[in-house]
Amino acid sequence: MVIDGIDGCASLPSPIHLLISSIFQSKAKGGVNMFFTSRRSIESDFQHRLAPLAGDAGAPPDVREMELTTEDTAGDLKAFVEYRVNQPSSPLAYKSQAQREEIIEAVRKRADGIFLYASLVLGELKGAKIASKRAIESTLKTLPEGIFRTYEQQLELVSEEKVWEVFWWIHAATRPLTWDEIKNGLAIADGAFNKDGIIDQPKDQFVQDTCGSLIELYGEGKAHLRFIHPTLRELLDQNGEAGNRLELHLAHPMIATKLLTLLDLPGIPEAPISEAGGELAETQGRCEIRS
Numbered sequence: 001m002v003i004d005g006i007d008g009c010a011s012l013p014s015p016i017h018l019l020i021s022s023i024f025q026s027k028a029k030g031g032v033n034m035f036f037t038s039r040r041s042i043e044s045d046f047q048h049r050l051a052p053l054a055g056d057a058g059a060p061p062d063v064r065e066m067e068l069t070t071e072d073t074a075g076d077l078k079a080f081v082e083y084r085v086n087q088p089s090s091p092l093a094y095k096s097q098a099q100r101e102e103i104i105e106a107v108r109k110r111a112d113g114i115f116l117y118a119s120l121v122l123g124e125l126k127g128a129k130i131a132s133k134r135a136i137e138s139t140l141k142t143l144p145e146g147i148f149r150t151y152e153q154q155l156e157l158v159s160e161e162k163v164w165e166v167f168w169w170i171h172a173a174t175r176p177l178t179w180d181e182i183k184n185g186l187a188i189a190d191g192a193f194n195k196d197g198i199i200d201q202p203k204d205q206f207v208q209d210t211c212g213s214l215i216e217l218y219g220e221g222k223a224h225l226r227f228i229h230p231t232l233r234e235l236l237d238q239n240g241e242a243g244n245r246l247e248l249h250l251a252h253p254m255i256a257t258k259l260l261t262l263l264d265l266p267g268i269p270e271a272p273i274s275e276a277g278g279e280l281a282e283t284q285g286r287c288e289i290r291s
């Protein structure tokens with residue numbers, strides 16, 4: 001069993017810890033092998049949490065940790081950047097071999113082993129930024145330092161309050177929100193739900209055009225929205241320039257007001273918690289906001 005990004009579990013014991021405990025307590029025939037990935041060390045935490053599962057006679061589960069360094073992933077990162085730059089659909093594909101190699105090397109070095117950094121930066125290398133040899137040289141000299149600065153530069157392009165609100169809903173919710181729930185939330189204004197205000201643009205196009213690469217659609221049918229990575233939430237939670245730019249301090253009052261507006265609307269049926277879909281009632285009955 002492979003579980004990626006276990007450090008994203010904010011609370012302990014998390015559902016993942018409970019799952020692990022259940023698996024080991026079941027004493028499955030033949031044993032269980034589990035592989036976790038994390039940005040921080042989890043060995044001591046797991047040794048502590050799994051030790052009680054051994055019982056009086058048995059031995060605790062064997063937990064071993066392997067650290068992946070920048071050097072370990074250097075080859076894979078270079079191959080990833082080369083593929084992105086050289087693929088026929090890339091705006092960089094028509095550049096000379098020497099220019100492409102220069103771009104590959106600059107992005108690889110600045111990425112410092114972070115694939116997401118390379119992906120976000122390469123997605124921005126287009127148009128005027130690569131229009132000439134001089135433009136490419138200038139762009140490569142000013143590549144952002146680190147993943148947080150990459151986020152900040154992309155957040156600077158988010159200028160419309162309606163787009164800020166998408167970030168507000170995702171940041172404030174205690175569970176992933178669906179596209180339909182986001183649409184319904186955006187359609188509430190001036191104390192009323194405006195059906196004419198519901199976004200009818202395809203969700204993929206709306207997210208790409210307005211939120212760039214910082215928010216992604218995922219899951220079955222790409223029905224849910226989330227930040228591109230937990231580190232974006234960490235940046236926004238720092239209450240620094242990034243959070244101020246999005247005016248996150250306005251998020252909870254605005255969302256609370258909108259939810260109260262929904263509660264006052266007549267004739268909206270209750271939606272079961274387990275029901276899938278995107279009815280207005282879901283936004284009314286299922287939206288949980290962090291205090």
